Amino acid sequence: MLAAAQRLRRSADFAAAIRGGRRVGRGTVVVHLLLEEPAQATTARAGFVVSKAVGNAVVRNTVRRRLRHLVRPLLAELPEGSSLVVRALPAAAGAPFSTLGNDLEAALAAARKPRRPR
Numbered sequence: 001m002l003a004a005a006q007r008l009r010r011s012a013d014f015a016a017a018i019r020g021g022r023r024v025g026r027g028t029v030v031v032h033l034l035l036e037e038p039a040q041a042t043t044a045r046a047g048f049v050v051s052k053a054v055g056n057a058v059v060r061n062t063v064r065r066r067l068r069h070l071v072r073p074l075l076a077e078l079p080e081g082s083s084l085v086v087r088a089l090p091a092a093a094g095a096p097f098s099t100l101g102n103d104l105e106a107a108l109a110a111a112r113k114p115r116r117p118r
Helices: 010-018 057-075 098-110
Strands: 020-027 029-034 044-050 083-088
Touching: 010 029, 020 098, 029 044, 029 098, 044 057, 057 083, 057 098, 083 098
Parallel strands: 044 083
Antiparallel strands: 020 029, 029 083
């Protein structure tokens, strides 16, 4: 379980991360990462989106628990005030734990890279 200070709860926070953050997709997940300077020091926060396309309630909750377990150690590496939204794709339902972890780490690493100038 993530601490209360580490969870995204309000829909406005989810919307800000999805609209304003960097989006990177891999085979089983899509990561939206919003890096911003906080007005006051807060920890990095994470939220999860697992739609009905992933599966029934049992499958969705299993995927959410797996993702939450994988994100917990990665939050410490993110800068303070950043928001992370992890969206599970339908392929996440049947993916092994190691595949979810590899996809999540690869997507987060790609989202943290600086953007190339156009």
